[in-house]
Amino acid sequence: MAVAELTTPTWTKQGLGSSHLSYLSARTSSCRRLSFRPLRRTHSSRISCSVNQTAQAPAAVETEVPKSNKPDCFGVFCLTYDLKAEEETKSWKKLINVAVSGAAGMISNHLLFKLASGQVFGPDQPIALKLLGSERSFQALEGVAMELEDSLFPLLREVQISIDPYEVFQDVEWALLIGAKPRGPGMERAGLLDINGQIFAEQGKALNAVASRNVKVIVVGNPCNTNALICLKNAPDIPAKNFHALTRLDENRAKCQLALKAGVFYDKVSNVTIWGNHSTTQVPDFLNAKINGLPVKEVITDHKWLEEEFTEKVQKRGGVLIQKWGRSSAASTAVSIVDAIKSLVTPTPEGDWFSSGVYTDGNPYGIAEGIVFSMPCRSKGDGDYELVKDVIFDDYLLKRITKTEAELLAEKRCVAHLIGGGVAYCDLPEDTMLPGEM
Numbered sequence: 414m415a416v417a418e419l420t421t422p423t424w425t426k427q428g429l430g431s432s433h434l435s436y437l438s439a440r441t442s443s444c445r446r447l448s449f450r451p452l453r454r455t456h457s458s459r460i461s462c463s464v465n466q467t468a469q470a471p472a473a474v475e476t477e478v479p480k481s482n483k484p485d486c487f488g489v490f491c492l493t494y495d496l497k498a499e500e501e502t503k504s505w506k507k508l509i510n511v512a513v514s515g516a517a518g519m520i521s522n523h524l525l526f527k528l529a530s531g532q533v534f535g536p537d538q539p540i541a542l543k544l545l546g547s548e549r550s551f552q553a554l555e556g557v558a559m560e561l562e563d564s565l566f567p568l569l570r571e572v573q574i575s576i577d578p579y580e581v582f583q584d585v586e587w588a589l590l591i592g593a594k595p596r597g598p599g600m601e602r603a604g605l606l607d608i609n610g611q612i613f614a615e616q617g618k619a620l621n622a623v624a625s626r627n628v629k630v631i632v633v634g635n636p637c638n639t640n641a642l643i644c645l646k647n648a649p650d651i652p653a654k655n656f657h658a659l660t661r662l663d664e665n666r667a668k669c670q671l672a673l674k675a676g677v678f679y680d681k682v683s684n685v686t687i688w689g690n691h692s693t694t695q696v697p698d699f700l701n702a703k704i705n706g707l708p709v710k711e712v713i714t715d716h717k718w719l720e721e722e723f724t725e726k727v728q729k730r731g732g733v734l735i736q737k738w739g740r741s742s743a744a745s746t747a748v749s750i751v752d753a754i755k756s757l758v759t760p761t762p763e764g765d766w767f768s769s770g771v772y773t774d775g776n777p778y779g780i781a782e783g784i785v786f787s788m789p790c791r792s793k794g795d796g797d798y799e800l801v802k803d804v805i806f807d808d809y810l811l812k813r814i815t816k817t818e819a820e821l822l823a824e825k826r827c828v829a830h831l832i833g834g835g836v837a838y839c840d841l842p843e844d845t846m847l848p849g850e851m
C-alpha cells in the first residue's frame with residue numbers, strides 16, 4: 414500500500430513477533446532524534462526537520478502488519494518500529510560521536526548508511542554522525558544528510574555537517590578520514606603526498622585540539638599510510654597507537670583470491686596479513702595464511718602462482734576494478750572500513766588476526782620505527798589492539814617487506830616538513846602506484 418492510500422501508516426520491523434502495536438509517533442520520534450546542526454554556513458539553516466514541525470504524537474493504533482511480500486508494500490512502509498522507545502532507549506549504550514571526512518564522496522555514500530543502521534557498532538549503540546565536507550561539496554553534504562534523515566534509523570540520534578574540522582571532531586570517539594584529493598593525470602606522487610599531507614596535518618591538529626583523548630582514527634584517503642603518519646604526528650596528545658591506515662580492503666581481496674584458487678568459500682581463509690604500504694608494493698602474506706586451518710602452501714601447491722599471480726593480483730586489484738568501473742572501489746572499501754572497525758570493537762577469534770596499517774614503534778618484526786606499516790593485529794574488542802608475535806618469515810617475504818618498507822621511508826622523507834622532520838627531500842625509489850593506479 415502506498416503512502417497516499419494509508420490512513421494510518423505503519424512501520425514494521427522485520428523479525429519482531431507477530432503482534433505489533435504500531436505508533437504514528439515513530440515519525441515524530443525519529444525526527445526528534447535526527448537533529449541537523451549545519452555549522453558555519455548561514456544558508457544551511459534551510460535544512461530543517463519538517464516532519465518534526467508538523468507531526469503530533471497520536472494515540473497508539475492497533476493495525477494489521479503488512480506482509481512484506483505484498484506487491485504494494487515497499488521501502489519504509491514495510492517497516493514497523495515497535496516503539497517501546499523509552500524502554501529500548503534505557504537499554505542502549507551511551508551515544509558515541511563518529512566523524513567522517515569526505516562525507517559526500519563515493520565511499521562515504523556506502524559507509525554512512527551502514528554506520529547509521531547499527532550494523533557496525535551494534536543494535537544497542539546510538540550514534541551521532543559528524544560529517545566533514547568543503548565549500549565545494551557542501552550542497553552534496555546537505556543531500557547526504559537529507560537521505561540519512563529520510564532513512565529513519567532509530568540509532569542515529571544526530572547529524573552534523575560542517576566544513577570546519579575543529580567543529581566536526583569535537584569529542585569524537587571515532588574519526589574515519591576518507592576525504593582526499595585523487596591523483597590526477599600527470600601528477601607526481603610527491604605532489605599528491607604534499608597536497609593530501611596538508612589536509613591530514615590540519616586534521617591531525619584539529620583532532621589533537623578537540624577530539625576525545627582516546628579517539629580511534631582510521632585513515633582511508635590515499636596515500637593512506639603516510640597520511641596516517643602525518644595525522645598522528647600532528648596530534649601528539651593522542652596515542653600514536655590509535656591511528657590506523659586502512660589495509661583491510663587488501664586483506665579482503667587477498668582472502669577472496671586464495672578462496673577462489675583453493676575452491677573453498679572465503680570464510681575458510683584466515684590469518685591473512687597485508688604487510689606494508691597500501692600501494693603496489695604491499696605484501697599479501699601467503700606464508701602465514703591458512704585455509705581450513707592448514708598453511709596455505711599445503712593447500713595450494715602451485716607456489717609459482719602464489720608468488721607471482723596471487724601477489725600481483727592483490728596489489729593491482731584496485732586498478733583492474735577502476736578499468737572496469739571507471740572509478741575506484743567504493744562499496745567494497747566501505748565494507749572493509751566496517752570490517753576494520755568491527756575488528757577493533759569485537760574480540761578477534763581465537764588464533765586469527767587482522768591487518769591494519771599501524772605505527773611501527775616497538776614492533777617485534779624489526780621493521781623500521783616511525784612509519785605506519787600494515788601488520789597483523791589482534792584485539793580484545795576494546796578498540797585497542799596488539800601486534801601478533803607468532804608469525805614466520807622466509808626470504809621471499811622478507812625481501813618484499815624490505816621493499817615496501819623502503820617505499821614508506823621514502824614517502825616519510827617527502828613529507829618531513831609536515832611531521833616536524835625539517836626540510837622535505839623526495840627521493841622515492843620509483844614512482845610506485847596506489848592500488849588504483851596502473
Ligand SMILES: NC(=O)C1=CN([C@@H]2O[C@H](COP(=O)(O)OP(=O)(O)OC[C@H]3O[C@@H](n4cnc5c(N)ncnc54)[C@H](OP(=O)(O)O)[C@@H]3O)[C@@H](O)[C@H]2O)C=CC1
Nearest residue numbers: 515517518519520546547550592593594633634635659662
Ligand atoms: N585505503 C583504501 O583501501 C582505499 C582508499 N581509497 C581512497 O579514499 C579516498 C576517497 O575515495 P572516494 O570516496 O572514492 O573519492 P570521492 O572522489 O568520491 O570523494 C573524495 C572526497 O574527498 C574530498 N576531497 C578532499 N580534498 C580534496 C581535494 N583537494 N580535491 C578533491 N576532493 C577532495 C572531497 O570532499 P570534500 O570536497 O567534501 O572535501 C570528495 O568528496 C581517495 O583518496 C581514494 O584514493 C579508495 C579506495 C580504497
Ligand SMILES: O=C([O-])CC(=O)C(=O)O
Nearest residue numbers: 731741742847848849850
Ligand atoms: O587508488 C585508489 O584510489 C583506489 C585504492 O586505493 C584501492 O582500490 O585500493
